[in-house]
Each structure stands twice: as C-alpha cells, then as structure tokens.
Amino acid sequence: MTSLPRTPQAVVFDCDGLLVDTEVCWTRAETKIFAAHGHEFGVEQKALVIGRTPAGAGEAMADYFGRPGAGAELAAELLDLVRQELASGADALPGAAELVKACTRAVPVAVASNSPRELLDTALASAGLADLFPVSFAADEVAAAKPAPDLYLKACEALGVLPARSVAFEDSATGITAARRAGLYVVAVPSLPGTALDHDHLASALVDRELVDWAEGLAQGA
Secondary structure (H helix, E strand, C coil), X not given: CCCCCCCCCEEEECCECCCECCHHHHHHHHHHHHXXXXXXXCHHHHHHHCCCCHHHHXXXXXXXXXXXXXXXXXXXXXXXXXXXXXXXXXXXXXCHHHHHHHHHCCCCEEEECCCCHHHHHHHHHHCCXXXXXXXXXXXXXXXXXXXXXXXXXXXXXXXXXXXXXEEEEXXXXXHHHHHHHHCCEEEECCCCCCCCCCCCEECXXXXXXXXXXXXXXXXXXX
C-alpha cells in the first residue's frame, strides 16, 4: 500500500456513499425499478449502477432489462424515485464531518459528485456538510461526468492546485476511474462491501485510524 501523501495541495471528495449515506436512498429506488421489470436487485445489480449518473444508470438498466432505447425513460424514473427517498433526509457517514474539517485546517477541499446539482445540494444540506464545502461540482456542470476526468479537473482548477498533487476520496469504480484519469492520488473507501477497487490507499471507513491520523497531521506538515 502506498503511503498517504504528507503534503497534498488539496483534497477532493465524492459525495454519495462516501460522505453522505445516500446509497440507501439510491438502492431503494433502484430496487423498485428492477422489481417493476421483473428482476431481483442484489450485489451484482448494484455493481452495474453504483457511482453512475442517473443517465448512465438508466442506460445500464436498459441494457440489463433488454430494453434498448429506454435509458432516458428509466433515468427519469430513477431520478424521481431518488428525490422521493432523499426527501426523508440522509445522514453523514461516520467520521465524514470530522475528516473534512481536519483536512480544511491544512488544505482546500471540494466535492466532485456524479449526482445532478439538485441532489448534491440536498444530500450535503441534509447531512449538515454543505457549509464545509464552498467549492463543489455536480455532474450536470461538466461536459462529461465520471468516469471522465472533467469533475476532478474542474475541482482542482477551481482550487488552484495540481491534480498530481491532490487527493481524491472515492467509493466506486466509476469515480476512481475519473480520479485516475485526472491524475489524482486515490483513496478508496468502498460503499459496496466486498468490492475490489483500484486504489493508492484502501480504507474500510472514514473513521479508520490511519486516515484520521493522516488528516489531523496535515496541518503540521503544511
């Protein structure tokens, strides 16, 4: 395992499943759609859609259901269901606020999310994290969402830092691909148990002692 960088210029976080426990909202919505089309929804099916934009998930579901051309319809259905689920609120994942605050004492931070702006703002506000991120970018604010590198490149540009000197926190293969393509160091914190993800550093949760010690130590090395 590669050592965590001691003097990064910035840290960029994914949101869903990484900072905010929204994956339960997405999973409930996805389960309803799969059931409506006569399919069970388990780990294999979740792997098809996790980390994707609603449009990307819609296309993946259309392929899986054998309904070519139905991607946009399924994406709209998914988006509506997720809105309903998020209306009940979503919590910050354990250690999220503390880790972000520790990072901000030393370096600038941002969010790069594959959710549309509407859902990103709802998730961050619901979890009490919105004020921690003056800089954030959503999937509908770039030419190409993850797995393209655009979100990470835009975040680094806005922070005035080099991607190669920055750290990305991700929970899915789609997001990790985007961070890799942008050239960031990748910390993987899988939201889907048992998933093997590409990484520079692998953690089971944001409360992992090594991550916490690293974040708290950044201010000393700055």
